[in-house]
Amino acid sequence: MLNYYNRTIEPILSAIATELKRKFLTKTARSQKQSVEFYRDPFRLVPVSSMAEIADKFTRNEIMTSNEIRQIAGMMPSSDPKADELRNSNLSAPNGGIPIKFREGGKSK
Numbered sequence: 001m002l003n004y005y006n007r008t009i010e011p012i013l014s015a016i017a018t019e020l021k022r023k024f025l026t027k028t029a030r031s032q033k034q035s036v037e038f039y040r041d042p043f044r045l046v047p048v049s050s051m052a053e054i055a056d057k058f059t060r061n062e063i064m065t066s067n068e069i070r071q072i073a074g075m076m077p078s079s080d081p082k083a084d085e086l087r088n089s090n091l092s093a094p095n096g097g098i099p100i101k102f103r104e105g106g107k108s109k
Contacts, residue, residue, distance in 0.1 A: 005040065009040075014038075017036050017037055021036045041072075055069045061088075062087065062088060064086075065083060065084050066078060066083040067084050070083075
């Protein structure tokens with residue numbers, strides 16, 4: 001499927017989007033940075049049973065935030081500020097969450 005999308009579908013959609021921009025967007029619209037684009041959902045064919053494992057790997061390896069994973073799954077973003085941070089939730093904060101204080105010379109206390 002990946003080969004099919006990359007060699008067949010993507011070039012066709014790129015050509016259509018380019019021509020739509022060229023034919024239907026006025027000079028004013030282009031100067032206002034309006035555009036015609038297409039988006040592909042790479043996770044559409046992934047079974048639900050595998051999605052949890054993929055989401056865990058992406059968040060644990062700090063590739064995507066929790067809110068980005070929720071967006072792919074079609075869910076509303078979380079209002080928790082930690083949901084927009086790239087961090088491994090399986091690791092504790094360094095020094096137990098206590099920030100390190102530095103002296104003027106750059107040496108720690």
